[in-house]
Amino acid sequence: MKPVLLITGAAHGLGRALALGAARDYKLALLDRERVAGEQLADALRRDGAEVLFVHADVAVEADWRHALERVQRRWERLDILINNAGLAAMGPFxxxxxxxxxxxxxxxxxGAVHGCRTALTMMKRQGDGHLINVAALAGITAPPGMAAYVACNAALIRFSEALAAELDGLNIGVSVVCPDLFSSDMSRRMPNADPLSRARLQRAMDDAPESAAEVADTILQQMGKRPLYLFPQPEARRDWRRKRWRPERFVARMAKLGSSLRRYR
Structure with a gap:
């Protein structure tokens, strides 16, 4: 029997790529606050033979999570994997x-990830198994300049995942945090209150990234079965994680030079 996988932020970007990559091997519950795009994706997957449930939901609203998990419970009576992928970007001077x-x-x-983990954990404890996956960003580790709000949220999500993994150890419920570097995506359009220059810079950086959302999604789907605590879907992301751990002051100095450059050309 196919396991049940729930993906948030499923209508676009990495969430959509994860859904497309997982459709053959999983029963899919897809959450997104963009109803039309989410339903269109679900319909396309169903036409290809996938078993899909779409739920219109805002991950920031705890009541939406309770409604979504109630629908998953009624449909399949279990939830094997939750991927908290939904997120917004922010770029510009502090x-x-x-x-x-x-x-x-x-x-x-x-x-959004906290609400998701809390709600899913009730089902997973009852069934005695499960896997919680939080998609943060490498920025939560590398702390690049010009992204203070985004860096802080991702750093908190990484630390939350570490604490939750320790707390759930021994319960047969895995916790992973995915830390991708930039990849080709349309995330720049989901930047609240961004100035045009910052939006253009982020989009240009994503357009220049070597990996696509589909490639990053494939790596996540391939590696998540091992339930690693840290999942770095690109080789350079893992290398930056190691550089920051081994020589943190040198790494921060490198970011400071980048910050000076950003200020100079605003």
């Missing part, structure tokens, strides 16, 4: 990132 931007990122990127 003083230009308003409290509203910070709050929006915090509620979606961090608390």
């Amino acid at each position: 003083e230009g990132q308003t409290p509203a931007t910070w709050e929006q990122l915090w509620h979606t990127n961090l608390m």
